[in-house]
Amino acid sequence: MEITFKAINDPTRREILVFLIGGAQNAGEIAKQFSMSKPSISHHLDLLKQGNLILAEKKGQYIIYSLNRSGFELVHGWFQGFAHYFEFPKPKIRL
Amino acid sequence: MEITFKAINDPTRREILVFLIGGAQNAGEIAKQFSMSKPSISHHLDLLKQGNLILAEKKGQYIIYSLNRSGFELVHGWFQGFAHYFEFPKPKIRL
DNA sequence: TAAATATTTAGACATTCGTTTAAATATTTA
C-alpha cells in the first residue's frame, strides 16, 4: 500500500504508467521517452515494480515492462471507500 | 495534480482522509487521533487542502475540515484511463 | 482588558528522494 502510493507520487513514474497504456515496452524504449539518464528510469521502473504497478519479464537481453493490474486495484479499492461518502454525505458536525 | 498526488502519498494524511469519512471535524479533534504534535497535523491538513482533498471552514475559534470532492475526482479521473486498459468492473456508486 | 483556548507559522534538523556518473551483470553477435 505504502510503496504503491509512493510509486504513483512521482510525475515521471506516472508518465511511464500512461506510456505503458499503449502496450508493453522494454526499458530502453521507455527511457527514450524521457530526457533523463537510463539509470534514473531504471530506478523508477524498480519502484513501480515494487508497487505492483508494472510487471517485468526478461526476454533475451531485454526486459519488457507492462502494466500490472494488482497495484491499480489496490489504489482503486482504497478510493472506493470515499465513493460512498460522496454519494451519501454524512451530516456535518453541529453548527 | 502534482500536489494532490503528493498529498495522498503520506500515510498520516491518508488516515486523516479516512477519518473524515466519518464526518467533518475541527483540527483539534483530528489531531487527537494521532500521536503527533498539533503543528505537524496542521501541516498535513494544509497539504491536503492544497491538494483539494479537504475543505476548511472557520467557525469561531475552530477550523472545521471536511472531505472535498474535487481532489478525489481528479485522481479518480486519472485512474479512469487505466480502467479502460484493465476493464475494471464499473463501480455501483459514482465517485 | 487579560487570560484561556484553538490553530497556524517559523525555524531547525534528520531522513528520504531523485538525479547523475561510473562500474557491474547479462545476453547476443561477430
Place this chain on the structure above:
DNA sequence: TAAATATTTAAACGAATGTCTAAATATTTA
C-alpha cells in the same frame, strides 16, 4: 572468445519531506 548491446547496481549529492519546539495569530471567556 571478444566486442557490442541492454539494463541494473553503487556511490554521491543537493533538494524535498516530515517532524519537533517555540512563537505568533485569532477568538472566546472571565
